[in-house]
Amino acid sequence: MADPVLTFTEKGIFCPAGGFYIDPHRKVDRALVTHGHSDHARPGMGAYLTTHAALPVIRHRLGRIAAEGIAWGEPRRIGGATVSFHPAGHVPGSAQIRVEVAGEVWVVSGDYKTEDDGFAEAFEPVAAHGFVTECTFGLPVYRWQPQAQVTGDLLTWWQGLAEQRRPALVAAWSFGKAQRLIAALAGLAPLPGPILTHPAVEAVNRVLRTQGYPLPDTLALDQARPEDFAGALILHPPSAQGGPWADRLADAETALASGWAAVGRHRQGRGAMRGFALSDHADWPGLNAAIRATGATRVVTVHGYTGVFARWLRDQGYDAAAGDHTPPRDEAD
Amino acid sequence: MLTLAALIRDLDADRTLSAREAALSRHFAAMAPQDRLRTAALLLGRRPRRIASAGELGAWAAAAAGLPDWLFDLCRAETGDLAEAAAQVLPPPASDAGPVPSLAEVLSGLARLSGAPEAERHAFALALWGRLPVEARHTFNRLTTGGFRLTLPPGLIARALARLSNADPATLALRLAGDWDAGTADPASFAAPGEEALAPAPFPPEPPLAVPVEALGPATAWRVEPADGPRAQLVTGTNGAALWSETGEPLDPAPLAALVRALPPGSVLGGRLAPGGRFRPTDLPRLAGARIAPGDQGPRLAALIAGLPAGLPILPVPVPLTAWIDLPALAGPGGAVLHPVAGIGPRHLWTPPPRLLTAALIYGHAAPGTGFATLSFGLPDPATAEFLPVAQIPPGLPQAGMAEIAAWIRAHTVERFGPVRLVPPERMFELAFDGVAPAPRRKAGFVLLNPRLVRALPQAVARDATPLAAIAALIRREG
Ligand SMILES: [Zn+2]
Ligand SMILES: [Zn+2]
Numbered sequence: 001m002a003d004p005v006l007t008f009t010e011k012g013i014f015c016p017a018g019g020f021y022i023d024p025h026r027k028v029d030r031a032l033v034t035h036g037h038s039d040h041a042r043p044g045m046g047a048y049l050t051t052h053a054a055l056p057v058i059r060h061r062l063g064r065i066a067a068e069g070i071a072w073g074e075p076r077r078i079g080g081a082t083v084s085f086h087p088a089g090h091v092p093g094s095a096q097i098r099v100e101v102a103g104e105v106w107v108v109s110g111d112y113k114t115e116d117d118g119f120a121e122a123f124e125p126v127a128a129h130g131f132v133t134e135c136t137f138g139l140p141v142y143r144w145q146p147q148a149q150v151t152g153d154l155l156t157w158w159q160g161l162a163e164q165r166r167p168a169l170v171a172a173w174s175f176g177k178a179q180r181l182i183a184a185l186a187g188l189a190p191l192p193g194p195i196l197t198h199p200a201v202e203a204v205n206r207v208l209r210t211q212g213y214p215l216p217d218t219l220a221l222d223q224a225r226p227e228d229f230a231g232a233l234i235l236h237p238p239s240a241q242g243g244p245w246a247d248r249l250a251d252a253e254t255a256l257a258s259g260w261a262a263v264g265r266h267r268q269g270r271g272a273m274r275g276f277a278l279s280d281h282a283d284w285p286g287l288n289a290a291i292r293a294t295g296a297t298r299v300v301t302v303h304g305y306t307g308v309f310a311r312w313l314r315d316q317g318y319d320a321a322a323g324d325h326t327p328p329r330d331e332a333d
Numbered sequence: 334m335l336t337l338a339a340l341i342r343d344l345d346a347d348r349t350l351s352a353r354e355a356a357l358s359r360h361f362a363a364m365a366p367q368d369r370l371r372t373a374a375l376l377l378g379r380r381p382r383r384i385a386s387a388g389e390l391g392a393w394a395a396a397a398a399g400l401p402d403w404l405f406d407l408c409r410a411e412t413g414d415l416a417e418a419a420a421q422v423l424p425p426p427a428s429d430a431g432p433v434p435s436l437a438e439v440l441s442g443l444a445r446l447s448g449a450p451e452a453e454r455h456a457f458a459l460a461l462w463g464r465l466p467v468e469a470r471h472t473f474n475r476l477t478t479g480g481f482r483l484t485l486p487p488g489l490i491a492r493a494l495a496r497l498s499n500a501d502p503a504t505l506a507l508r509l510a511g512d513w514d515a516g517t518a519d520p521a522s523f524a525a526p527g528e529e530a531l532a533p534a535p536f537p538p539e540p541p542l543a544v545p546v547e548a549l550g551p552a553t554a555w556r557v558e559p560a561d562g563p564r565a566q567l568v569t570g571t572n573g574a575a576l577w578s579e580t581g582e583p584l585d586p587a588p589l590a591a592l593v594r595a596l597p598p599g600s601v602l603g604g605r606l607a608p609g610g611r612f613r614p615t616d617l618p619r620l621a622g623a624r625i626a627p628g629d630q631g632p633r634l635a636a637l638i639a640g641l642p643a644g645l646p647i648l649p650v651p652v653p654l655t656a657w658i659d660l661p662a663l664a665g666p667g668g669a670v671l672h673p674v675a676g677i678g679p680r681h682l683w684t685p686p687p688r689l690l691t692a693a694l695i696y697g698h699a700a701p702g703t704g705f706a707t708l709s710f711g712l713p714d715p716a717t718a719e720f721l722p723v724a725q726i727p728p729g730l731p732q733a734g735m736a737e738i739a740a741w742i743r744a745h746t747v748e749r750f751g752p753v754r755l756v757p758p759e760r761m762f763e764l765a766f767d768g769v770a771p772a773p774r775r776k777a778g779f780v781l782l783n784p785r786l787v788r789a790l791p792q793a794v795a796r797d798a799t800p801l802a803a804i805a806a807l808i809r810r811e812g
Contacts, residue, residue, distance in 0.1 A: 140400055141408045141421040143467075253347065254700075262421065265413045269751040271700030273346040285424075308407055315401065 005081075005099055005106045006132065008300065008323040013108055013132065017101040018081030020049075022108045032083060034110025035094035036061060036175060049076075051085045053121065053211065054093030057175060060207045072121070088112035089123030090280050091176030092213055098126050106130040107294060111303070113279065114286035117147055119183040119213065120176070125293035132300045132323065133291060136281040137259050138309035144259070144283040151184045154276045155191070157255065162192035162231035167252040171238040171272060174200040176280050177257060178235045179208055179215055185233070186216045193231035196221050201235050221245050238270065259283070291318070334436055336363050337372055338469040341483060350489060350580065357485075357493030366520035368436050369494060374515035375476075376485045381443040383479030384454045387415050390478050393455055394419035397462065416474035420467050430464045439473060444516075488582035500524035503532035507575055510583045531575035533566040534601045534618035537627075539670050542681040546657050549671065549681070556651040556672045558615055560682065561665030562606040566616075571598045588646070595641050597621040613648040614638065615672065631676040661685055666768060666782075687765035688807075690799040691790060693758030695720050697742040700752070704728075704739040708786070710764060712777065712801040720758040721777040721801060724766070724784035734789060761793035762786060769807045777801060779808055 003016040012024030020030040025039075029046035036057035041050070043062050050058055052069035059067065070076060072095075075084050080102070085095035090111040097108045107128040116122040144150070158168045172178045178201040185191060195218045197205060202220040209215050219228060221236075222245070229248040238256070254273050260266040261275025282290055291299055291313070299320040301310045306322035313320035343356035361369045385393070395405035400422060408418040426433075439461065446454050458477060465473055475481040491506035504527040513523075542549075549555065564579040567589055574593040576586035586593060588610045596602065603616030617625055617634040625633055634650060641647070651672055654660065660683065663669055668684035692710035700706035707727050711720030728735045738760065746754040766781040781804075790797070 139408055139411055140398060140404065141411055141418055143421060143424070145425070145467075263412050264417060271698075271706050271752060308404070312404060 002102065005101045005104050005130065006108070006300075008302075013302075013323070015078075015081050015099055015101070018078040018083065018099070020078055020081075020083075022097055022099075023110065030078075032097055033058065034088065034097060034108070035091055037091070037111065040110060049083075051093050051095050054095065056207050056211055057093065057204060060203065061175075086126050087121035087124050089114065089116065089120055092120045092179070092208055092211075094120060094176075096124075096126060098128065104129050106132065107296070108132040109134055109290070111136070111281055112290065113282050114290050115144065115147060117180050117184070117280075118187070119180045120280075123290070125290065128294045128296045130298040130300070131291055131294045131296040132302060133287060133309075134281065135287060135301050135304040135306060135309040137279060137283055138287055138301065138305035138312075140284045142259060142262055142279075142283045143285060144262070144277060144279055147184060147278065150276050150278045151181070151188065154181075154255070154257070154278075155185065155188050157253075157274060157276075158233050159192045161253055165230040167229050167231070167249055168233045169249055169252040169254045170233060170235050170257050170276075171255070171270070172201075172235050172257040173280075174198065174237040175204045177278070178237075179205060179213070180280070181235065181257060181278070182218060183213075183215060191233075193233060194219055194224075194228055196224050196228060196232045196234045198234075198236035200237050288316075334434055334439055334465060334469040334473060336360050336368070337375075337436055338466075338472040340372065341472055342468065344483065344485070353485065354489055354493050357490060358496040361493055361497055364436075369497075370518050370520055370523065371436050371440060371515045373490050373494065373509060374513075375481065376483065376490060377487060377509060378484045379515060380479070380481055381440055381476060382447040383477060384443055384446045384449070385458065385477045387478055389451065389454070390419055390458070390474060391415055393458055394422060394462075397459060398422040398424075414480075416478060416480050417471050419474050420470035423462055423467075423470070425466060426464055432464065433466070433469065434461055434464055439476065440515075443476060486580075486582045488578070488580065492581065494524070498524040501526060501530050501532060502581070503575070503577075504530055506581070506583050507531060528572065529570045529599075531568045531570050531573070533568060533575075533577040533581070534603070534616075536564060536566070536579050536603065537616065537680060539564075539680045539682045542671070542683050546660060546671075546683060552654040552657045552660075554674050556653050556674055557660065557663045558605065558613065558651040558670040558672060559607075559663060559665030560605070560667035560670055561608060562613075565604065565606045565612070567592065567596070567602045567604075567612065569593055569596045569598050569600045569602075592641075592645050592647060595645060596637075599623075607648055609646075611646045611648050614650055615670075628675065628677040631674075668767075684767060687767060687785075689787065690764055690766070690804060691761055691793060691797055692723065692764050693720050693795055693798055694738070694742075694756060694760040694762060695722060695758055696725075697739070697754045697756065698725070698752055699754065704735065705742065708738075710762060710784075711758060712804065713758075713795070713798050714777075714801050720795075720798070722775075723777050723779070723801075723804070724764060724781045726764075726784050726786055729786050738789070758795050758798070761790040761795070761797060763788050763790055769804055771808050777805075779805055 007014045011026040011028055013022040020032055021028045022032045023034055023040040024031050027044040031045035031048050033041045033048055033050040035054050041058045048065055048067035055069040070085055073084055075082050082100045084098045088094040088096045088110050090113055096110055099106050105128045107126045111134050112123055114123050161168045172181055182195055197218045197220055199220055199222055205215055205218055256267055256270050256272035257276045257278045259279030259281055262277035267275035297319055299313050299318045300323045302323040310320040310322045340360035344353055395402055408422055409415050412418045442457050446457055461473055462470055487509035488506040491502045491509055495502040495505055566577045568575045574586045576584040578584055589612055599622030601619040602614050604612050604614040607613045617630045653674055668682055671681045671683055692712055694708055695711040696709035697705040698707045707725050709722050709725045711722050714721050742754055742756050745756045748755040764784050765787050766784045768782040769779050770782055772780045
C-alpha cells in the first residue's frame with residue numbers, strides 16, 4: 001500500500017512523497033508555511049515556501065531566512081507531490097495548501113475564516129478527497145455576527161467614549177485582527193477620533209502598507225501627543241505591557257476584539273470590560289460549511305477542539321479523526 | 334427586550350456607581366415609562382417565577398439547534414452558563430421572524446405560563462427564541478430559568494429615573510424600596526411629588542488627612558468622632574421617617590423608631606451608625622423644618638440631645654480632644670474623624686499609621702493592555718511552608734518596575750488558571766496595611782484591611798517573609 005499523502009508527526013504535518021512539512025513546529029529542512037502567525041511560521045527552518053503575499057510579514061518577524069514566495073494557485077512540483085496555495089481568508093497572505101500525490105488530493109486549511117472581511121484575500125473552497133481543518137472555535141456556541149454588525153457595535157461604543165473624551169482601548173492581535181479592524185473602521189468614516197496603534201501593530205501596518213494593502217494612516221502610541229488620547233481608539237496586542245503612555249489610559253474603557261469575546265467567561269477572564277466577537281477563524285457554521293464545500297469524505301481536525309469536532313463530524317458521516325499534532329496555542333483569535 | 338439586554342451589558346461592563354447610574358438613565362430614556370418601572374422591578378429583585386428548569390431549557394435548546402446531548406453539554410461547560418449556551422447555539426432570527434418581543438410581552442408570557450403544561454412553556458420559549466437576537470435571548474433565558482440575578486439598590490435606580498422626569502430622587506427611592514407592583518404601578522404617580530420629601534441633606538465631606546495631625550494646630554481645636562460604622566442621615570416627617578446611607582440608599586429606620594418619635598418632624602440628623610444599632614449624631618442640618626447653618630449646628634445639636642428622653646439608642650456627640658497623643662485610643666477601626674470645635678471649616682479623616690509586612694508575590698492576574706490587573710501576595714504558614722494569600726492588590730509600582738515584574742511572572746509561571754498565573758514565592762515586597770480582620774473562610778484565616786504595595790525588596794528572600802502567625806496575632810490583641 002502506498003504512503004498516505006500526509007502524516008501527522010511530532011514535527012508537524014509531513015508529506016512523505018514531497019519530503020516537506022506544513023507549518024512545522026520543530027526545525028526541519030523544508031517548510032511550507034500557511035501564514036505569518038507565530039504558531040505557524042516558526043524560526044529555524046532550512047527553507048520556507050509561502051505565498052508572495054505572506055512573505056513580507058514572515059520576513060519581518062523571522063529576520064534572515066531562506067524563503068521563496070509563490071503565486072496564488074500556482075502548481076509547484078516537489079518530489080512526488082504537486083502543491084499549490086489558495087486563499088484562506090484568515091489574515092493577509094494566509095493560504096490553504098493543496099497537496100496532490102498520484103491523483104489523491106488533500107488540503108491543509110491552516111487557519112481560515114469563511115466570511116470575506118474585505119481586507120485579507122477571501123477564502124476559496126478547494127475540492128479535495130481529504131481536508132485537514134483547524135477547529136479553534138469548533139463548538140456550536142461560537143457563531144459570529146456579520147463583520148458589519150460587530151464593527152458597527154464597536155464604533156457605537158467608541159463614539160460614546162469619545163463624547164466623554166475617554167480613550168477606547170481594544171486588545172487585538174498585532175497581525176491580522178488589528179489591520180482588519182482599522183480597514184473596516186475606515187470604511188465607516190467619519191470616525192469619532194484618531195486610531196492609535198501599539199508599536200507592534202504599527203510595525204505590521206508598515207509592512208502591509210508597503211505591500212499595497214489598503215490601510216489608512218494610523219498614529220503609533222509612542223509618537224502620540226497627550227491630547228491625542230482623548231477620544232482615541234487604541235489598538236494593542238492582548239499581551240502588551242504598559243508603556244510610557246500607560247498613565248494616559250487611566251480612564252479608558254477596555255475591550256477585547258476576539259472570537260473568545262463571544263463567551264462571557266472568556267471575556268472576563270481576559271480582563272476586558274467589553275467584548276466584540278470578531279474572529280479571524282471560522283465559526284461553527286463556517287467550519288461545517290467549509291468542510292462540505294471541499295467535497296472531502298476524510299477529515300483530520302487540528303488546532304482547537306479536535307476530539308469534539310472529529311466526533312461531531314463522524315456523527316455526520318465523515319471519516320474524521322483528530323490529528324496527533326496539536327500546536328500549543330494560537331496567535332490569533 | 335433589546336434595551337434591557339443592552340442595559341445589562343453596560344451594567345456589567347463598568348460597575349462603578351456613577352457608570353451604572355449613567356447607563357441606567359441612558360437606557361431608561363430609550364424605554365416607555367411603564368418599561369422603566371418593569372426594568373426597575375427586575376433590578377430590585379422582583380422577578381417573575383421561572384417557567385423552565387435547567388434540564389428543560391437545555392433539552393429545548395439542544396433539540397432546536399439539532400445538537401446531540403453530549404455536544405450541548407460541552408457547550409454548557411464552555412460558557413459555564415446554561416442561559417448563555419442555550420442562547421448562542423441557535424441561529425439568529427430569520428429576517429421574516431416578526432418583531433422583537435417587548436419586555437411586556439415577555440413578562441406577561443412568563444406570568445401566564447408559570448405552572449402551565451410543558452408543551453405550552455416549550456412552545457413559548459421556541460417562539461421567542463425565533464424572534465430574539467442572541468444577546469436578548471440570553472437575558473430571556475435567564476428570566477425563564479430564574480437565573481436573572483443582577484440587583485441594584487433603589488437609590489441608584491431612583492437617581493437615574495429622576496434624571497428623566499424631574500422627580501425628587503429621594504421620594505422615588507423610598508417608593509422603589511417600598512411595596513409596589515410593576516404590573517399595576519402608574520409611572521406618572523410614581524414620579525409625582527410626595528406629601529413631604531424625606532430627602533437627605535448633602536453629607537459634609539470627610540477627606541483623608543494628607544499631613545501629620547500636628548499640622549492641624551492645637552488638639553483642643555478639634556473634636557474626635559471614631560470611624561466605627563457607616564455614615565447615615567435620619568430624616569423625620571409628619572408621617573414617617575427615612576434613614577439614608579452616604580451613597581443615597583434608603584435604609585430601614587425601624588431600629589431607630591424611638592429616636593424618630595423623639596425628634597420634631599422636618600428634622601435631618603446626620604451621624605454614624607455605630608455598632609450595637611446605635612446612632613452617633615454629629616450634624617443637624619435641619620430642625621423642625623428650619624435650615625441650620627454649619628456654624629450653629631454644634632450648639633443646637635447639643636441642646637436637642639440634652640432635651641431628649643433617656644434610654645434612646647444614641648451615643649454622645651464627639652468630644653473635644655485634649656492632646657494629639659490621645660487620638661489613637663479614641664479612633665475606631667476606620668480611624669477617626671476630626672471635627673473643628675468651632676463647627677465651621679473642613680473635617681479630616683485620620684487613619685492610624687500603616688503597619689508593614691514582608692510578603693512574597695504568589696499570583697499575577699493578567700489583564701489586557703495593562704499587563705497585570707492585580708497581584709496576590711502571601712505569607713508562609715509554618716506548618717506546611719506554603720505561602721497563603723493575604724492580599725490581592727493593583728501593582729501601583731512605577732511603570733518600569735512593573736514591566737520587569739510582569740516579565741518575571743511570565744517567565745516563572747508554574748501553573749495557569751485562566752488569567753491567573755502562579756509563581757514561586759521568590760520575589761519579596763513590602764506591604765502596608767491598616768489592620769487585620771478575621772476571615773474564617775480564607776486559608777490564612779484573616780484579611781488585611783486596605784493593603785497596598787510599598788516597594789519591592791530585591792535583596793529579600795522567602796525566609797525574610799513575615800510569619801503568618803505574627804499577623805494573625807494582631808487580631809487577638811486588637812479584638
Ligand atoms: Zn493564524
Ligand atoms: Zn493558528
